[in-house]
Amino acid sequence: MRLLIIGAMDGQIGAASQIAMARGAKVSIAEDVDQGMEVLRGQGADLVMIDVRRDVHRLIECLESERIVLPVIACGIASDASAAVRAIKAGAKEYIPLPPDAELIAAVLAAVTDENHAIIYKDPRMIQTMKLAEQVAGSHASILVTGESGTGKELMARFIHNKSPRAKGRFVAVNCAAIPENLLESELFGHEKGAFTGAVARRIGKFEEATGGTLLLDEISEMDIRLQAKLLRAIQEKEIDRVGGGQPVKIDVRIVATSNRNLEEYVRQGGFREDLYYRLNVVNLILPSLRERPLDIAVLADHFGRKYAEINGVPARPITPEARQMLVRHSWRGNVRELENTMHRAVLLANGNEIGPEAILLTGAPLGGQQDPVVAQVAQVAQSVMGGNTSGLVGKTVAAVERDLIIDTLSHCLGNRTHAANILGISIRTLRNKLKQYSEEGVPVPPPAGGEPAY
Known part of the structure; x- marks a missing residue:
């Protein structure tokens, strides 16, 4: 994992850096927030640790304004409780007391990297799929992973990366469905300073960040067809143009794309470029449903x-x-x-x-049914919380109960849309559509966490 430490390297912060490197982290150092932002724009990171003597609040504001989403951990002297409180209020996810404890830092690194990406299986159908995946992983070919939502397409992409010659390079994932259309181009290709309002400095995109490794384009079928043309050129020419840039940038990435759609059918419908489909579909790994x-x-x-x-x-x-x-x-x-x-x-x-x-x-209706998954979840929650007695819901419409469940779950998750969708058992797109509807109806909706789009 890539760790950025912001703070002077004398004393305890330097010791924390040494512990992190001993645990396998690739550490970059920045003296202050401005230098830290330059590092993030130029090479990225998976985690930031910042000395509480630096401006934690300003760092969080800079990350949000430039849509850089990653966890921030504050570090400070163990006895300085007020500094810990200020850091958490500013937006830091955790506070690590100094002097640093090796096991505590290791636990934080493990929680952030979440390296448990094992694929669990014993069914013959899945054994056959995994054999094919291992066979093609060692190549440099683009791979298209298809299957229903929830079948483990990102896990398969990580498996392919870890079994490939690029395993020591970076695995960078982009959820094409979760990033608003007007921001996705900048997210993929980067931008130059002044390219658009809010572009305060040059920032590399995911293609450059993944150079030497693997780039996962998750749910690629959700990408706007105009942006698909630029993606096709990047794959063919092995170079990209930053938004607002005048010079092409060479890249070296392996593309793994995923989709829960029948892309061949979607091509016939005009929603996906045929030439891009064939570029991506050198090998198609079809994940079976459960x-x-x-x-x-x-x-x-x-x-x-x-x-x-x-x-x-x-x-x-x-x-x-x-x-x-x-x-x-x-x-x-x-x-x-x-x-x-x-x-x-x-x-x-x-x-x-x-x-x-x-x-x-x-949850959910039998196959072939039309029951809304959120409604099904409402019924199950009511059954579990009220012991099967739903009389407390009498007088409320199903829509009202559904709305209250979604808003309460989102509040419990501190506005994190992804976590709330997982708990509710619905897709992130369904959740965002519901929240947009509630907001238009005047219902207060918890603000998004960590730079996530609201809708």
């Missing part, structure tokens, strides 16, 4: 049960045969992501020494 890999359901359920037991500090409990049958029979429209959310709830709701049927709250 319905198509039933032997993986129990294996994944056990994995997520252990994972969330550890996270929530509760003992790991086995799943009863009756609960397993419920899991196997479910249609899993949200695939692995839905199963993960289901097991997270089950770990929290289970009583006794086992996870039984009463803790398995399944």
